[in-house]
Amino acid sequence: MIGRLNHVGIATPSIDKAVAVYRDFLGATKIHEKFALPAQGVWVCFVDTPNSQIELIEPYGEDSPIHGFLKKNPAGGQHHVCFEVPDIIAARDDMRAKGATVLGTGEPRIGAHGTPVIFIHPKDMGGVLFELMETPKDAH
Ligand SMILES: CC[C@@H](C(=O)O)C(=O)SCCNC(=O)CCNC(=O)[C@H](O)C(C)(C)COP(=O)(O)OP(=O)(O)OC[C@H]1O[C@@H](n2cnc3c(N)ncnc32)[C@H](O)[C@@H]1OP(=O)(O)O
Numbered sequence: 001m002i003g004r005l006n007h008v009g010i011a012t013p014s015i016d017k018a019v020a021v022y023r024d025f026l027g028a029t030k031i032h033e034k035f036a037l038p039a040q041g042v043w044v045c046f047v048d049t050p051n052s053q054i055e056l057i058e059p060y061g062e063d064s065p066i067h068g069f070l071k072k073n074p075a076g077g078q079h080h081v082c083f084e085v086p087d088i089i090a091a092r093d094d095m096r097a098k099g100a101t102v103l104g105t106g107e108p109r110i111g112a113h114g115t116p117v118i119f120i121h122p123k124d125m126g127g128v129l130f131e132l133m134e135t136p137k138d139a140h
C-alpha cells in the first residue's frame with residue numbers, strides 16, 4: 001500500500017527564518033512561495049529536493065493543530081512524514097482494520113497538493129505522525 005515518500009513536514013514558528021536553513025546552509029534553490037491553508041490551520045512552504053520535498057509549516061490561526069507541537073518544541077522540528085497511496089479511502093479503511101487511529105473524523109481533507117489526505121496518530125506508529133495522501137493523477 002505504501003507509495004513514494006512525498007514530503008517530510010517540518011513545523012516552525014517562522015517559515016521565513018526556516019527557509020534560510022535550506023537556502024543558506026544546504027543550497028536549496030527551488031523554494032516555493034508560502035501560502036495559507038486555513039482549513040488545515042497552517043501556512044505552507046515547499047522546498048524541492050532532488051527526490052522529494054520538505055514541507056515547512058507554521059501555525060495559521062488559534063486552532064492550528066501544530067500549536068501543541070511547537071509548545072513542546074519551541075524552535076520547531078520534524079513533525080510528520082507523508083507517503084503517497086493510490087486510493088485514500090482504501091488506505092484509511094486498511095489502517096483502521098489494522099487498528100490504527102485515523103485522526104479527526106477520518107474523512108479525508110484536501111491537502112497542500114490538492115489531493116485528499118489523512119493523518120494517523122503517532123501513538124500507533126512508533127511515535128511518528130504519518131500523513132497519507134492520494135497520489136496526484138498527473139504525477140510521476
Ligand atoms: C499542509 C497541509 C497538510 C499537507 O497537505 O501536507 C499538512 O501536512 S497539515 C500538518 C498539520 N496538521 C496535522 O498535524 C493534523 C493531524 N494532527 C493532529 O491532529 C494533532 O497535531 C495530533 C497529532 C493529534 C497531536 O495533537 P496535540 O494537540 O498536539 O495533542 P497532544 O499534545 O495531546 O499530543 C498527543 C501525543 O502525541 C504526541 N505528538 C503530537 N504531535 C506529534 C508529532 N507531530 N509527532 C510525534 N508525536 C506527536 C505528543 O507528544 C503527545 O504524546 P504524549 O505526551 O506521549 O501523550
Ligand SMILES: [Co+2]
Pocket residue numbers: 007009055080082131
Ligand atoms: Co504534510
